[in-house]
Amino acid sequence: MAWSPSFRSFSLTKTNGVMIGEASDAGPVRLRQDPLLYGGSSFSKLGLTGRKLKLEGVVRGTTSVEHRDRQAALMKLLQDPSAGVLSLDDSREILVIPDPGDSSPNPGSSGLSSEWDCTFLTQEPFWRGTTDSTGTLTVTGSGNVSGAVTNLGDAPAVPLWTITNNGAATLTDVTATIRNLDSGDEFRLFKFALDPGHVLTIDPVTDQIYLSSGISVSSYAPQRVDGIFFELLAGSNTVEVEHNFGAGVNVAVKATWRSRFFTFGEFGG
Structure with a gap:
């Protein structure tokens, strides 16, 4: 181009x-x-x-x-x-x-x-890229959830992750694993809680994990984190969320990133 x-x-x-x-x-x-x-x-x-x-x-x-x-x-x-x-x-x-x-x-x-x-x-x-790209997986019940997240760049991209409790009940003492089935990498969040409307943010760029929306005595960040904050490969990535949120929930697991490119391609004056 x-x-x-x-x-x-x-x-x-x-x-x-x-x-x-x-x-x-x-x-x-x-x-x-x-x-x-x-x-x-x-x-x-x-x-x-x-x-x-x-x-x-x-x-x-x-x-x-x-x-x-x-x-x-x-x-x-x-x-x-x-x-x-x-x-x-x-x-x-x-x-x-x-x-x-x-x-x-x-x-x-x-x-x-x-x-x-x-x-x-x-x-x-x-x-x-100059604008954000996003991909969201929605958890509405027990069992793992997976779906395609597409990176339009030709280089791997590092996403910022958010976990939002859109349900009516508090998620208490829960654990979640987010993995890229194409690369085999994953990271695990142990023992956190989210009141309705509250958001947990996982930012691999700044190495921070924090409650970015909604602060209360009922919500708290994970007590332990391990694994690899994986990259999204160029093209389609199959991302899976393993969790113990329970039945009847409504949780959005969202990735936000800027596409990245190895070269600037062709040029014109």
């Missing part, structure tokens, strides 16, 4: 006299595993290093004054070393830091154009 990028909302396209001739994207290069502890519990995560992006192109003007002004605006943008969002028009973005030492104009012969290039460094390993 062709795309036209912008950086800090500045369009790197013909609108501002900017054209991109080449783009390179050195993807994540190192896999790491971080063992983590949480209140006597254990779980693990997988992560990747950041990436290095480079854009090269031309900035043009219809007059020498317009060219000079457009070149100055572009260099001011690229030589600011603070972080900013590099966005694509196909709903992908990534937080980047431009390398001021590697962004410079190269004067052309006509005085109406000049070449430019800039290297961007990231701490994130993937391009990400």
Whole structure:
């Protein structure tokens, strides 16, 4: 899919006299595993290093004054070393830091154009979607519940999970296991309680598990957590909820994530 990028909302396209001739994207290069502890519990995560992006192109003007002004605006943008969002028009973005030492104009012969290039460094390993994706499994009785949760990105995604008690009775001293049947990974939540309308949030990114809606003496977070906060694989994932919520309940187990992508694909000016 062709795309036209912008950086800090500045369009790197013909609108501002900017054209991109080449783009390179050195993807994540190192896999790491971080063992983590949480209140006597254990779980693990997988992560990747950041990436290095480079854009090269031309900035043009219809007059020498317009060219000079457009070149100055572009260099001011690229030589600011603070972080900013590099966005694509196909709903992908990534937080980047431009390398001021590697962004410079190269004067052309006509005085109406000049070449430019800039290297961007990231701490994130993937391009990400600009809007949230969700998938929900609803538990209405005893027995395991499973269903498809589809990740539209071409890279694994890390979901935030919520468990919401939409029923009329309090869930007391319950245990739940959420597993990805395609990867075989799962995490387990031991002994928690939720009053009607209350929400338990499991956030693998910040390593936090907390009551995000509704606080009472009857609701409490899990006393123990273990397993792996798994990723959603690219494409369809079969997710299963094993529980002891009981019969006649109404519990929503929801995953929320941003799709992630290995590359930015094709580009256009």
